Amino acid sequence: MSNKLLSHNPSYYFSNLVVFLVEDQLFRVPAYMFESTSPIFRDMFGLSPGQGQEVEGQTDAKPIRLDQVSRVDFERLLKFFYPLVPFPEFDLEEWDSIFSLADKWEMTDVRLRAIKILDKYDISSHPEYQVYYGKKYNYGAWIYNGLSTLITRTAELTEEEGEKLGMKDTVRCGRARERYLASGSKKHVKDRLLKDVFGDDASVPSSA
Numbered sequence: 001m002s003n004k005l006l007s008h009n010p011s012y013y014f015s016n017l018v019v020f021l022v023e024d025q026l027f028r029v030p031a032y033m034f035e036s037t038s039p040i041f042r043d044m045f046g047l048s049p050g051q052g053q054e055v056e057g058q059t060d061a062k063p064i065r066l067d068q069v070s071r072v073d074f075e076r077l078l079k080f081f082y083p084l085v086p087f088p089e090f091d092l093e094e095w096d097s098i099f100s101l102a103d104k105w106e107m108t109d110v111r112l113r114a115i116k117i118l119d120k121y122d123i124s125s126h127p128e129y130q131v132y133y134g135k136k137y138n139y140g141a142w143i144y145n146g147l148s149t150l151i152t153r154t155a156e157l158t159e160e161e162g163e164k165l166g167m168k169d170t171v172r173c174g175r176a177r178e179r180y181l182a183s184g185s186k187k188h189v190k191d192r193l194l195k196d197v198f199g200d201d202a203s204v205p206s207s208a
Contacts, residue, residue, distance in 0.1 A: 016030065017030055018034070018045075019058065019060055019062075020057070020063055020064050021064065021065045021066065022066045022070075023070065026063055027074070027078065028060075029081070029082060030082070031045060033081040038106055038107045040106055045057075069101070069104075072097065076097040076098055077098050077102075080098050080110070090117075092123065095114055095117065095118055096133070099118075099133070099137055102114060111137075115139060119141075123142070127145070127146035127149035127150050128161040128165050130143070131143055131146035131147055131164075132165065147173065147194055147198060148194065151173055151180050151190065152177075152190055153177075156174075156177075157170060169198075172198055176197040179193055
């Protein structure tokens with residue numbers, strides 16, 4: 001037997017596992033992704049327990065409780081962090097869950113990754129979702145692009161679109177669309193209309 005000293009691979013040797021309690025279920029996963037992406041978890045894991053106290057998250061008996069987090073949302077984030085199958089796919093609802101928790105725990109890199117993927121995703125063909133998620137996650141490019149599509153197309157808003165937008169934005173979209181079409185659908189009118197009708201909600205983003 002070789003006497004060669006063995007070393008731990010710096011990337012793929014997970015010794016630090018953490019136990020979370022979400023709703024009524026326990027999850028035991030590597031702490032690495034939470035610690036590396038979230039300053040909140042990084043600070044949490046760096047806290048020293050009081051003398052004689054057990055560290056939270058080390059055992060099932062004393063897990064880290066994640067209150068006000070749904071089990072479904074947490075499972076979707078874990079699917080993103082620790083996929084059980086190669087190259088998993090995510091639908092819009094799953095990305096919404098990932099985005100929501102990334103915002104909650106200040107996971108900036110995860111948030112940016114979700115934005116890049118959703119920019120290429122089916123959301124671009126659903127302007128009402130662009131407006132909804134843009135407002136929910138404070139991303140101006142989606143709001144601007146979604147509203148631009150809704151007020152410059154000839155088709156009226158559908159009931160489904162109105163439900164997603166809410167009464168206020170549905171009424172404002174209808175008013176802006178009427179004014180845009182009355183202008184002869186002149187492209188230069190669009191940004192002025194968005195500003196007049198929606199105010200700062202539809203500010204032109206630098207990336208738009």
